[in-house]
């Protein structure tokens with residue numbers, strides 16, 4: 001600490017999809033962006049469903065699942081972990097943690113940060129976070145902590161570092177990129193983004209702003225590089241050969257619901273509330289009543305103000321219209337029932353033969369997750385026809401290039417990707433950083 005140049009370090013997420021954690025430091029100022037957890041079912045002890053932790057911060061540190069950063073964690077867990085790191089709150093740093101959006105791979109670990117360190121997210125993200133907390137989907141370990149919000153396009157100053165959040169389109173509301181300015185360097189971290197969603201102008205506006213500010217360094221996500229589309233093997237041919245857009249999802253889902261005579265079941269990710277609403281409309285357009293799980297219904301009402309939502313419930317549900325399993329079994333062809341993976345066994349109580357299972361970016365996302373094979377097995381056994389009808393939250397390779405080229409930074413750093421080395425832009429030097437190594441910038445140049 002205390003050096004005069006700007007130092008950038010990468011702690012996680014360079015060669016994985018998500019889990020991105022990056023620090024930018026100048027003098028005694030530091031910002032951290034994103035604090036998520038990389039999904040790795042085979043790779044670590046925390047994904048094995050073993051007993052609860054008593055001191056998660058200490059345990060995550062010992063397992064190498066948290067970045068070894070001075071000034072970020074409480075004194076007690078550091079002692080418990082036998083760590084020599086400096087505790088938070090001793091005043092040696094001006095710092096803040098910025099969260100680009102509320103997907104687990106970008107925010108799941110933010111409860112581990114000492115409550116004295118500010119953690120900020122967009123106003124929309126904070127609204128969503130509060131709603132998630134209300135249904136028990138907040139992050140663990142947050143006692144004594146409050147989260148703060150920032151407005152798009154309004155710089156937040158953290159000591160000698162300025163951060164301007166720029167809105168982007170992703171498959172969750174409130175997503176943004178960060179334009180980071182220090183006395184030595186201007187960098188843009190894209191967060192996760194896409195151009196085939198309902199709001200390409202947000203992403204294009206972000207690129208335009210970054211170009212105007214002539215950023216030196218572009219840190220860009222590369223999820224789709226050398227990645228097959230989710231559910232590709234299941235050939236949802238109605239999507240056509242081109243890019244599958246968010247706008248096409250509802251249309252294709254409605255067509256599938258019309259085509260099949262039995263029950264329609266939809267697995268979606270309820271943090272993407274725009275998709276939840278679109279699929280409800282699709283069900284209605286197909287002559288079916290959408291029936292949501294109670295948590296999703298709660299989110300939808302709170303975040304959109306929608307009324308008259310039907311929920312799956314065996315008893316009266318205040319503020320909602322209840323529909324029971326027996327109601328559905330009396331006429332399955334009249335319903336489109338939301339069913340998330342955690343509730344899959346409920347399907348055994350339903351008349352599912354000849355119906356359709358619309359997999360619309362709900363977990364398990366793809367074959368890389370062991371739950372996926374189990375889900376497909378269940379669907380085969382109960383006679384539900386699987387259809388993948390979704391749209392990725394991530395820019396296609398050609399759009400990554402388009403955005404990267406438009407920004408035209410001197411250096412570009414691909415991350416959030418299994419194959420960052422495949423990112424090619426028309427100009428700029430590609431940097432594939434190493435974990436924990438310090439990259440120093442002085443007067444806009446890597447030294």
Ligand SMILES: O=c1ccn([C@@H]2O[C@H](COP(=O)(O)O)[C@@H](O)[C@H]2O)c(=O)[nH]1
Nearest residue numbers: 017018103105223227230365366368393
């Ligand atoms: O090993 C993996 C991990 C993820 N994917 C796919 O990547 C995206 C992740 O989206 P997020 O918004 O970052 O959660 C999703 O399409 C996954 O299916 C993968 O294919 N392999």
